[in-house]
């Protein structure tokens with residue numbers, strides 16, 4: 001009994017000492033064979049499909065070639081097959097009297113008695129420990145509980161080792177991904193931004209030369225104080241950060257519970273360069289188009305003055321003029337949108353929206369009258385003020401009202417309403433016009449998108465008006481959205497942040 005406890009203790013020590021599976025199992029089988037004073041023994045491990053994945057033999061003079069032959073096999077026959085099938089261990093007192101024993105050819109020794117126990121965890125057999133002897137009756141049934149206890153301990157250790165290996169594998173994979181990423185990954189913790197993780201890209205971007213960055217405040221490990229402050233101080237997502245070397249990074253900052261603040265920085269310099277190319281192209285192209293268009297317009301006027309023209313000729317010239325005007329609108333809209341998108345600083349002041357709406361209403365009254373559309377304004381009893389660029393805010397409102405009148409037929413109504421939800425001023429432009437099909441609504445604010453095909457309704461337009469409104473709204477920290485039903489009408493909502501009196505003049 002004393003000896004058995006001693007052996008179990010020894011095995012437990014061995015199993016806890018090492019997480020290397022091969023070493024661990026080799027020591028267990030060595031100790032067990034020695035304890036039983038047996039000829040040899042083995043431990044086999046199985047996968048989910050009961051194929052042998054590992055075969056550890058106590059007899060060190062067996063070639064690995066011989067031992068490896070069993071790998072990959074499913075043990076259905078012999079004593080091993082019996083133990084696997086019954087899920088419990090047993091003793092073979094004499095192999096010559098027990099037909100469960102199967103003698104493999106080329107055995108290095110004759111086996112006459114055997115004791116075997118399965119390594120079981122949660123109803124799954126993970127492996128099998130078998131001890132053999134050349135003499136019959138070397139093992140007795142009383143030996144089985146000890147081998148079961150050894151197998152039980154080994155199974156727990158095996159499961160732990162497998163879990164550890166799995167976790168290690170996942171950790172190594174994650175680490176390879178993070179370290180291989182061209183995006184900078186920075187994890188900091190606490191108010192003093194102690195660095196928990198910096199991948200190589202982050203170390204290069206932040207110009208961290210010291211190896212000693214772990215757990216040090218971010219500010220202390222790099223010379224780029226300014227940059228670090230920007231990265232750390234901004235809790236917002238999608239901020240652009242300019243690096244001293246000229247690159248532009250986009251940073252995403254997320255607070256991850258139990259981890260810290262995760263900052264990802266992605267190099268968007270190529271996109272920025274492309275965007276600049278596009279802007280330059282649009283501006284040059286539209287600028288160069290303006291002159292020939294002005295010439296066409298001028299020559300049409302001259303032709304009209306040159307002498308007698310037939311009605312047909314006058315009609316044709318009118319069509320040319322209309323097309324030229326449409327192209328000029330398209331060009332100026334495109335220029336305006338491009339400038340808006342690239343605008344760095346815009347002049348801002350307090351804008352009283354009640355007056356802005358009144359002015360727009362008055363400006364569109366005559367146009368509505370011509371189209372026999374009833375235009376109304378329902379301004380707010382309170383004075384609602386926003387902080388922004390007056391010309392741009394007017395432009396956004398006018399685009400919405402202009403569209404409402406444009407896409408509404410005679411006898412229709414267009415109403416402009418001003419209200420507030422406490423945080424934002426809401427400018428609501430409603431019409432009883434053509435409406436927009438539900439499937440087209442998601443694209444309505446895209447550049448050049450027109451929801452009504454030219455064949456359907458000959459309403460001229462550039463498809464840029466709503467993109468301009470959207471850009472202006474975003475530039476002011478606001479939002480634009482629409483509700484619409486085809487052949488019923490549309491309601492556009494423009495939300496702009498309210499400026500309260502105590503904020504004014506800040």
Ligand code: ADP
Pocket residue numbers: 403404405407431433434435436444449450451452460461462463464465466467490
């Ligand atoms: P456009 O110059 O074509 O009017 P916009 O960008 O202003 O360009 O509008 C995009 C498209 O959205 C329009 O072509 C039209 O199909 C649809 N649209 C805009 N406003 C309205 C409205 N009030 N009623 C119905 N359709 C509208």
